[in-house]
Each structure stands twice: as C-alpha cells, then as structure tokens.
Amino acid sequence: MTRHLHRRRTFPLLALAVCCSLAVSPQPADSAVFEERFEGPVVSLRRAESDVDIREIAHARTTTAAHGGAACEQVVLEAATGTRLRYEQPIDPVRVIDELAVSLWVRANRPDIGLLLRVRLPRSIDRNTGAPVETIIVGSMSRRIDAWERLAVVQPAEALARQLPALRAEHGGDIDLGEAYVTAVVLELYSSPGRYEVAVDDLEVSGAFPAAGGRAAAQAVRETPRSPSPSTVSDAAVMPAAYTEQTATATADDPPAGILRGVLEVAGMPFFPRVIDHNGEPLELLARLGFNTVRLREPADGRLLEEARQAGMWIICPPPELPDVDVRDPASLPAFSASWNRVLMWDFGDGLTADDAEQLAERARRVKTCDLRPGRPAIASADSGLRTLSRHVDMLVSRRRVLGTSLELEGYLEWLRQQPRLARPGTPFMVSIDSEADPLAAAQVMALSGRPAESLPVDPGSLHLASYAAVAAGARGLIVSSRHRIDGDDAASRMRAAAVERLNIDLSILEPWAAAGRFASTATTSDPDVEAVVLEAVRARMVLAWRSAQGSQVVARAYERGLPDDAAELTMVVPGCPSRIRPGW
Numbered sequence: 001m002t003r004h005l006h007r008r009r010t011f012p013l014l015a016l017a018v019c020c021s022l023a024v025s026p027q028p029a030d031s032a033v034f035e036e037r038f039e040g041p042v043v044s045l046r047r048a049e050s051d052v053d054i055r056e057i058a059h060a061r062t063t064t065a066a067h068g069g070a071a072c073e074q075v076v077l078e079a080a081t082g083t084r085l086r087y088e089q090p091i092d093p094v095r096v097i098d099e100l101a102v103s104l105w106v107r108a109n110r111p112d113i114g115l116l117l118r119v120r121l122p123r124s125i126d127r128n129t130g131a132p133v134e135t136i137i138v139g140s141m142s143r144r145i146d147a148w149e150r151l152a153v154v155q156p157a158e159a160l161a162r163q164l165p166a167l168r169a170e171h172g173g174d175i176d177l178g179e180a181y182v183t184a185v186v187l188e189l190y191s192s193p194g195r196y197e198v199a200v201d202d203l204e205v206s207g208a209f210p211a212a213g214g215r216a217a218a219q220a221v222r223e224t225p226r227s228p229s230p231s232t233v234s235d236a237a238v239m240p241a242a243y244t245e246q247t248a249t250a251t252a253d254d255p256p257a258g259i260l261r262g263v264l265e266v267a268g269m270p271f272f273p274r275v276i277d278h279n280g281e282p283l284e285l286l287a288r289l290g291f292n293t294v295r296l297r298e299p300a301d302g303r304l305l306e307e308a309r310q311a312g313m314w315i316i317c318p319p320p321e322l323p324d325v326d327v328r329d330p331a332s333l334p335a336f337s338a339s340w341n342r343v344l345m346w347d348f349g350d351g352l353t354a355d356d357a358e359q360l361a362e363r364a365r366r367v368k369t370c371d372l373r374p375g376r377p378a379i380a381s382a383d384s385g386l387r388t389l390s391r392h393v394d395m396l397v398s399r400r401r402v403l404g405t406s407l408e409l410e411g412y413l414e415w416l417r418q419q420p421r422l423a424r425p426g427t428p429f430m431v432s433i434d435s436e437a438d439p440l441a442a443a444q445v446m447a448l449s450g451r452p453a454e455s456l457p458v459d460p461g462s463l464h465l466a467s468y469a470a471v472a473a474g475a476r477g478l479i480v481s482s483r484h485r486i487d488g489d490d491a492a493s494r495m496r497a498a499a500v501e502r503l504n505i506d507l508s509i510l511e512p513w514a515a516a517g518r519f520a521s522t523a524t525t526s527d528p529d530v531e532a533v534v535l536e537a538v539r540a541r542m543v544l545a546w547r548s549a550q551g552s553q554v555v556a557r558a559y560e561r562g563l564p565d566d567a568a569e570l571t572m573v574v575p576g577c578p579s580r581i582r583p584g585w
Helices: 156-162 164-172 214-223 282-286 301-312 354-370 407-421 438-450 460-472 491-516
Strands: 034-036 048-049 054-064 072-079 085-095 100-107 112-127 132-143 151-155 181-188 194-206 256-259 263-266 272-279 293-295 315-316 343-347 378-381 397-399 427-432 478-481 520-522 528-538 542-546
Touching: 072 085, 072 542, 085 112, 085 194, 100 112, 100 181, 112 151, 112 164, 132 156, 132 164, 132 181, 151 156, 156 164, 181 194, 214 378, 272 315, 272 491, 282 301, 301 315, 354 378, 397 407, 407 427, 407 460, 427 460, 460 478, 460 491, 460 528, 460 542, 478 491, 491 528, 491 542
Parallel strands: 272 293, 272 478, 293 315, 315 343, 343 378, 378 397, 397 427, 427 478
Antiparallel strands: 034 194, 048 085, 054 072, 072 194, 085 181, 100 151, 100 194, 112 132, 112 181, 132 151, 256 263, 520 528, 528 542
16 A cells, blocks of 8 residues: 655655544444544554655644544654655554455645555565565555545555566566555655645555454564665565575675766775686685686676675676566666675677667666666677667677687777777777687687597687787676586686786786776887887886787797897887886886
8 A cells, every 4th residue: 555656855744644543343244344434533554664854844634634534643743854754543453355445534724645555475574674575565645736536446456466576576586466465555745846645535445354363463464674775675685586505794894886077986985806717616715816807697696795795806797687567766766775786797699799788778778777786797798789788788798709710810909999989989898809719719629539529628828818909998897707616626627717817917917997097099019020008107107018920829838048049139119108117017
C-alpha cells in the first residue's frame, strides 16, 4: 500500500488530517471484513519511512467533518524538501489473495495522496537484516482537493506477482511469494514541500483471510526494526536471479570511480586498469602477477566481490538483469547497493554494431538509474557504429586480433590511433590484447606437432610490443584477453604467467603517463625500424620507444648482455625537451 512519488519542490506547510477510529473487528468468517472507524480518543496512525524534515503541527482524533460516524484522525504537517513521507495504520496480518480488497476515505488540501499496502514475505529472508523481506503494493491516488475521496487497493495478489522480477533482482533468485501477508495500510503523503491538510476515515478490509499467528504475528511485525525505505534497496545487494549465496560485505574501503575529462579516476586519482579475463583463478594470485582488475563474463556474485575486496582488486562485469519496468519511475526499479562497490565498470558486451544502439541505450539508462554509485563508467566493445554506440557508454574497448596474424604492429598502431576519431569526440578507450594465439592457429599446431595445444601462448616480446603500441595510441587501460586459466602447471600457462607479470611491471612504470598523460609528439630516430612517441603528464615527459620492424610480431631474440658489437648507435630527437635537460636513460 505504498506509492512511489519523486516530485520535489520547496518548503510549504504540510497539514495532514486523518479521520479514523481504529476498530479492527473481524466479521464472521463468511464475510471476512475488517473495519477501522477511528472513533476512539487515541490516535493510531504512526509515521513510517521518510526522508523529509517535518514539523508536526497537529495529530489528533477530531469530530470536524468526519466522513462516517462521529470522528476521524487528523494530522497537520509542515514539510521541507524531500522525496518520501508516509504514515501507516497497522492491521492484523491478512493473507495476500485475489479476493482481498482494501479501501480508505481520504480528504486533503492537495491531490496525489496514495494508498499502499505493506506486505511481508515469510518464506524469503533479507540477507542484510535477517528478517523476512518486505515490499509495497501500490493502490489508487487521490485527485480531489478538500473533499472526501475513496482510495482502494484491489487484486493485490496480481500486483505482487508483477513485482517478482524486481524482488529477485534486489534480494536474489530465491524469493518466494508463498504465504505473503499484509501488515499495514500505508498513506503516501508527500508530493512537494508545503502545508498538507489530509483527513482519513472508514478503513475497510474485505475478502480477508487471517494470516497464521493473528495478533501475535502482527505484534511481532510491529516490533521488528524496518529499514527506512523497504521499496528501495539501500543495503541488500542486487544479485543475478540465480545467486543465492551470502552477499559481500560493503566497506568504506571501496573508493568511488568515474571518468573526468577522459581520465579514469579512483578516489580522485588517475587509474590505469591492468585487466585480465577471469577463468576461476584466485584473485590473490592475479594480484601477485601485477593485475589490478579482472573482467568477468557474468555478473559477479557476493563471494567474488568479497574476494576482490580482500585482494585489493577491481572487477569489470556485466550488470545483473533488471526487471522490465518503467525507467521513468525510479521508485519502481531496484537499486544496486554498496555490495557492488568493487565493480569498477559495467561491461555491456563485445562485438556490438550500430544495430545494437537502441537496446544498448535502454539498458545503459536502466542500469544508471538503478546504480546508487553515480558516475560508475559503462564500457562496451564495438565492431562498427562507434560514433552511435559511444553516445551511450563512457568508454570503448578496442579489440583486434593482431598477434599471430599478418597485421604488422606498425599498422596496428595506426589502426588504434584511428579508433577515437570514429567515436564521439572525447570518448576514452581501452585496448584488449590476446595472450593466446588464435584457436585456429593452436589447432594447426596441434595437428602438425601431434601434441595437445589447446592454449598456445603468444610470444612474450610481441605481447610487450603490442602493449606499448596501445599505450602510445592513448589507451586508458589494457585488457589481457585470456580464454584459459593462467595458473596451470603446464608449460603454456607458466609462460603466459611469466610474460604478463613482466608486462605489468613495465606498465606500472608507465602508469602515470598512460593513466592521465597525453600524446605530445613523435620522436625522430636514426633507425627507421624504431618507433618512438613522447607522452606528457603534467610537467613530465616519457619517451616510449620500441622496435617496429617488418615481422616484429615475432621477436627473434632478446639482448641479455648488452648490444652486439656491430650494432649502430641510435640517436633520437625528442621535440619539446630543451637541450639542457638530461634524459633519464
């Protein structure tokens, strides 16, 4: 019996006149009617959840202009700015069945007073409070001013069934609507700041079937602490529908993240995500390899969120599925709680095209409406339609298979530099690089060698060169694509683990320039096979140089003991650096 209002205005006086006389007296079982006439001297309405500062001017039973009988209950309030103000009338618990109907007469000095039912689900436990889950069923809303009007809630069982997707998104897939019962009739009063003069009278509950426990159950309900807003999720995690395990414990150690002027920031500081696809490895091990973020193919569960928190890592994952409700009414949507605070970004998928723009826009809008942490970035990888799709996400992921193909690294760098020009101006991007050869190439190796080669690692030197190209092109993060676990005992897994660990050491050195720097210029070198760019961050410059000769996807050898005797001297002209500055090499 609760309505979701989200209108805001300034500071008027709220006068609520509620004419009621509590006489909940069950009729014979064949009629099953409860009534409350509000005739006695003691008020029975009580204030429920509210975020509005009010000054209660009057709250009493009054004989002035009652609807029926001799009296009604009246409340006069002055309210400031807010979104929600409710008063409720507790009743003996009655089951939510198709025949149940609730009505209440209301008179107010303004419209939009709503009638709601508070419903408790005894078979579903709120993991955050340990108490049964509560929800709200919305009834009709007043339209008249200074005149009695009958508000009603009809077919509550059908209305409750429509809320099942939202309840599962908020509390998990084990929500059970069986044996649901109403515990209170609720008035939604607030529509704008000001003075309200609202009166209620003649509450009637018909078609009722008492819930197990009767008045004892009602008393337990009234004494059970309730969160300030049962229809929105502030503490409980929004988990995937199939998730039924214990949720993660949110802490203040989860700093906010967002994108400011094209730079990803965590706790107000530039942040360069070093990401790897998660395939079941312990997050502590991945952290030791130098990664600070993992990417999931499915929404994270509570156990992994807590593991990430313990390991000091971040998570990139798809958002959980949300119910198909009207995003124009935020109160009808669930809310992502603080348990999701280890999620750095929401991932909206790979391989998108312009045909996916409409669906992406709707999904992104819905997720951002539900997200209690404003500014959390949304990312996606697109094969085409970058300009259209970039309007609906905060960051794009550039993905192109290069290692083990005929594409030279010089051409790969040029392709990376073209990506931002195809998207909405100012859109930052991350780059995804494969740590394993193409599955078809692995199959050919297995066929030719006769040995298992399910996971064929790319050349470590080539992985480094491709990563340098990504940083040189302005990538704000690097995703190491991985289809298999990296913590295995086989030679391929050990080689990949060693390669990415060394890569992360280099990236940690480049991080200040990669996270917040910008491309300043191209350095001129005496060797045409050596590529060099100048990155600038604040007042510091970094020259990033690497060999980009033809066929350099495969690094034939590494110099372990200095350059060969016949190696020519390499000179480099770095624009923007005064000659008096001595380079740090």
